[in-house]
Amino acid sequence: MKERISRRTWEQLSAYVDGQLSARERARVEERLQTDSHLQQALDDLRVTRSAVQSLGRLRAPRNFTLAPEMVGQRGERRPRLFNTFRLASVVSSLLFVVVLLGDLLGSARPALMPAQEVAAPMQFEAVEEAAPLAKSLEAEEMAVPEEARPMVEARAEDAAAEEEVVESLGADETSVVLPASPPESGLAHDPAADSEIPRAVSAPIAAIRVVEIVLGAFALVTGAVALSLSRRNRS
Amino acid sequence: MDEAALIRAAQKGDLEAFNGLVLAYQDLLYNQAYRVIGEQGAAEDATQEAFISAYRKLHTYRGGSFRSWLLRIVTNACYDELRRRKRQPVVPLKPRSADDEELESPAWMVDPGELPEQALQRRELADAIQRCLDQLSVDFRMVVVLVDVQGLDYAEAAQVIEKPLGTVKSRLARARGRMQDCLRKFRELLPSAFRLREEAPL
Numbered sequence: 001m002k003e004r005i006s007r008r009t010w011e012q013l014s015a016y017v018d019g020q021l022s023a024r025e026r027a028r029v030e031e032r033l034q035t036d037s038h039l040q041q042a043l044d045d046l047r048v049t050r051s052a053v054q055s056l057g058r059l060r061a062p063r064n065f066t067l068a069p070e071m072v073g074q075r076g077e078r079r080p081r082l083f084n085t086f087r088l089a090s091v092v093s094s095l096l097f098v099v100v101l102l103g104d105l106l107g108s109a110r111p112a113l114m115p116a117q118e119v120a121a122p123m124q125f126e127a128v129e130e131a132a133p134l135a136k137s138l139e140a141e142e143m144a145v146p147e148e149a150r151p152m153v154e155a156r157a158e159d160a161a162a163e164e165e166v167v168e169s170l171g172a173d174e175t176s177v178v179l180p181a182s183p184p185e186s187g188l189a190h191d192p193a194a195d196s197e198i199p200r201a202v203s204a205p206i207a208a209i210r211v212v213e214i215v216l217g218a219f220a221l222v223t224g225a226v227a228l229s230l231s232r233r234n235r236s
Numbered sequence: 237m238d239e240a241a242l243i244r245a246a247q248k249g250d251l252e253a254f255n256g257l258v259l260a261y262q263d264l265l266y267n268q269a270y271r272v273i274g275e276q277g278a279a280e281d282a283t284q285e286a287f288i289s290a291y292r293k294l295h296t297y298r299g300g301s302f303r304s305w306l307l308r309i310v311t312n313a314c315y316d317e318l319r320r321r322k323r324q325p326v327v328p329l330k331p332r333s334a335d336d337e338e339l340e341s342p343a344w345m346v347d348p349g350e351l352p353e354q355a356l357q358r359r360e361l362a363d364a365i366q367r368c369l370d371q372l373s374v375d376f377r378m379v380v381v382l383v384d385v386q387g388l389d390y391a392e393a394a395q396v397i398e399k400p401l402g403t404v405k406s407r408l409a410r411a412r413g414r415m416q417d418c419l420r421k422f423r424e425l426l427p428s429a430f431r432l433r434e435e436a437p438l
Contacts, residue, residue, distance in 0.1 A: 007409075014409035018383070020390050049416040053384040056365055061266040062280065065287050066255040072291055 005042050013043055017050055083230040090224035097216035104209050243302060247294050254294070257302075258287050264303065264386065265310045271381040272314045273321075274370045282317045286310035300395075307386070307396045311378060318374060368418035376411035383408055 005013070015021050016029050033040050237245070237256065245253035265286055270279035286309045297305055369377055375397075382393040383404075390408075394401045 010413060011405060011409040014412055015390075015405055018390065018408075020405065045416060046412060049412055049419060050384055052361065052419060053365055053369075053380060053412075053415060056271070056362055056385050058263055058267050058385075059270060061262040061283070062276065064259065065262045065266070065280075065284050066258045067251060067287060067291055069251060071288060072251065 004038055009039070010042070013039070013046055017043070017046055083227055086223045086227035086230065090220050090227055093216050093220040093223060097213060097220055100209060100213050100216060104206075104213065108206075239302060243294075243297065246291070247297070251291075254291050261303070261306050262287075265306060268307060268310050268381060268386060269314055269317075271366070271369060271385055272311075272374070272377055273317055274366060278317050278321065282313040283310065285316070286313040289313065301392060304388075304392050304395045307382070307388075308398070311396055314378070315374065364419065364422040365415075368415050368422075371418055372411055372414055376407050376414065379404055379407040380411040380415065384412075 012021065012025065012029055016026060021029065033043065237253070239257070239260070242253045242256045246257060262283065266279060266283045269282040269286070270276065273279045273282060286306070289312075290306055290309050293309070369380070372380070378397060379393060382388045382396055383390070388396065390401050390404050393408075394404045397404070
């Protein structure tokens with residue numbers, strides 16, 4: 001039956017069965033149905049086909065499709081982990097940056113003490129160096145010094161020994177420091193040329209701290225930016 | 237909590253609220269997937285994918301028919317699954333009984349209140365119709381399932397497949413014509429109520 005009916009007519013019949021024709025179109029189809037038995041038969045077959053498909057009914061879902069939290073996160077499994085890693089790195093580097101910065105600020109907040117100590121320490125190195133030959137010379141002097149001058153010589157020897165002990169307690173790092181003149185009260189010679197090397201000697205660790213601060217700060221910024229970017233991508 | 241409240245809560249990230257919507261719509265989505273894809277395992281995958289996708293895209297829902305919105309997502313999931321299967325053809329596994337015989341109807345399709353003869357008849361009809369559906373092109377199959385199986389009207393079906401209403405009308409008519417031709421071959425298997433007249437000789 002279908003073959004005798006044009007495609008357009010078939011479409012109209014199909015829409016007619018579903019009540020999807022305009023009032024005018026419906027009237028036209030009903031008029032034709034009254035006079036065309038083949039069209040009526042085609043309509044009947046169409047209704048049977050439609051009813052057969054509708055008889056399939058709705059199946060029950062074989063299981064629940066509810067979502068678990070990890071299912072929603074699993075799709076972006078890599079993203080939450082990456083986000084957490086970068087966020088942690090950003091936090092840790094930020095904290096380290098703050099700690100180093102505070103340490104640096106506190107260190108530079110003691111300018112009055114630092115220069116005197118820094119000057120005293122290098123000076124003590126020279127004092128040791130000077131003290132060593134001095135000790136030897138003192139021994140020689142003792143041999144020749146009269147009895148009334150002996151207490152003075154012994155005091156100088158004790159000074160030299162004390163300075164040696166101080167220097168040893170400063171440790172190996174100090175050995176790179178240039179050895180300037182000793183304090184004037186020890187009576188030893190003061191080397192003015194050594195004074196100009198103090199800023200360079202002291203600035204080396206400060207420069208290192210600055211570099212560390214810059215690196216930590218940059219690292220914190222970069223990791224923070226990446227974490228923020230990942231977070232926005234997760235939300236989208 | 238009504239549907240609108242569940243949707244609002246789910247849009248704020250409340251997974252429990254979204255799961256309430258899943259329970260309400262999972263039969264609808266699974267039916268669409270099963271009737272279009274024709275295989276249970278793949279239909280389950282497509283349905284699950286659709287709900288996961290719906291949760292992620294919930295912020296794009298701006299009102300209107302939530303049913304149509306979900307059906308659109310599962311429609312896309314079905315197309316994806318069919319494209320994937322076309323690239324990697326798989327032999328669908330049919331469930332088997334204890335005697336290792338293929339079961340035509342999975343256990344969840346059985347109506348416990350049915351007489352055996354009725355159940356057999358229903359299964360034969362369902363199998364015949366599903367085989368005819370499988371022979372349709374995906375586009376035709378999608379429309380006939382939306383309108384004749386799921387009960388959508390033309391306008392809603394047009395929203396789901398994102399095509400004009402005229403396209404729905406045309407595809408549905410042609411799909412029904414092909415279904416009719418296919419079902420004639422199973423005439424003897426069909427209940428009398430669904431037996432089509434034999435074609436009159438030309």
